[in-house]
Amino acid sequence: MSALPRPAHGPGSRYTARAATTRPRPARDGDVAALARRLTGRDLWLARMLHEHRVLTTHQIARLAYTSARSAQRRLRTLHEHAVLDSFRPLTASGSAPEHYTLGPVGAALLAAHAGLDPTALGWRPTTTGRIAYSPSLGHDLGVNELLTHLAARTHTASGSGLALWLSERSAARRWGDIIRPDAYAHWRDGDPLLPFFLEYDTGSQPPARVEAKLTGYAAFIAATGSRPALLLHTRTASRDQTLRRRLAAAARELDLQVATSSADFTTTDPWGPWWAPLEPTAHRTTLTGLAAHWPHLSPAAGLEPTDADTPLTLPVPPLPPDLGSGS
Structure with a gap:
């Protein structure tokens, strides 16, 4: 993706899309079908989680889905290189922030294909990562x-x-x-x-x-x-x-x-x-x-049952992945 401009003032001035603009991206549209065969159930789950929850840090993803931070970083780099994920890193006054991951263009295409939907139905746009990074609600x-x-x-x-x-x-x-x-x-x-x-x-x-x-x-x-x-x-x-x-x-x-x-x-x-x-x-x-x-008389919220209006991408995503045992 092209470089995202950073405003001089306001919430957007604190963020940069450095990771999304400097890492190599070898994948092309024609690679999507071949790439899909190489993705694990955990990879697809992560794409769904990012579609659902918009942004997760390296630490949050590792906490949910990997046995170590190193294995998480290795796999996330691979998924980023193939545009399944996109990312940015907030600027901080001292030290460094973790990578913040969002859904990438290939990830959006894969989710749409799995759900039998047109990619536009996901609401993903090339500017999605920038909007999230610059949003005043990011924190x-x-x-x-x-x-x-x-x-x-x-x-x-x-x-x-x-x-x-x-x-x-x-x-x-x-x-x-x-x-x-x-x-x-x-x-x-x-x-x-x-x-x-x-x-x-x-x-x-x-x-x-x-x-x-x-x-x-x-x-x-x-x-x-x-x-x-x-x-x-x-x-x-x-x-x-x-x-x-x-x-x-x-x-x-x-x-x-x-x-x-x-x-x-x-x-x-x-x-x-x-x-x-x-x-x-x-x-x-x-x-x-x-x-x-x-409070023994609590009960789950009504309206959780699937309806005819639901699609595979509006149904709840399991909070944990299906194949945590895999080290890749």
Whole structure:
């Protein structure tokens, strides 16, 4: 792809498409059919994940799908060389950021072919990586994906724990956007207990009143569907967590919502742990599994069943790949 201009000011000034413009790209359109025969199930899963979740870092991909960072980097370089993936690297004040991967042109063509769709149906464009890299919501999107990749990867170290389902903001909007627009929807399972939850990832950019206003939508969703997932609100700081707890407590109680809060000040690497406090006056912080026990009457969100309007690319992507055992 051609070099992406970097604005002198604003969010886009912090990012560069260096990786996408300097690495060799030997693949051509005529190579797509031959390349498809060389891709693993994990490669195709990764292409679907990037179509679903837009951007994942090297660390997040390795966490989900590889046994070591080195094997992840080796395979990601190969997929990038063949344009299955595209990438960019944010500029930082010190040190270096990990590579940020997006869906590449060949990856988009492969997904479309597998789904029997025209490539334009995916919404992929040659400018997609640039739009993601320069988006003011990039930090928010990466924060959501960081939290949920840790939860999904928990399965690797604790059998029976992890995410059974993970829908992106876009997939959630497709299903429930006329009522609510959560940042993600997921099912946390730890043995038998199941915690279905909507996630609101709060970066502190919205006034508390606007966050409070979202609760009305979640109450309307429960009233309209009869289903009752929890609402998890994750903030960047403990002080923001306390501010929102004071602001939201009365509304959550009046609307009969099951809301719990946490923040990055508590943890960023084990979000399943005892960092979540139900929005109740005497509640103590507990684990996600503890929340499921605390709220035994939760139920998964309505509208998850496939419909005639679904295509293979609008159905949920498994949070983990099919062939993690492979080292390539």
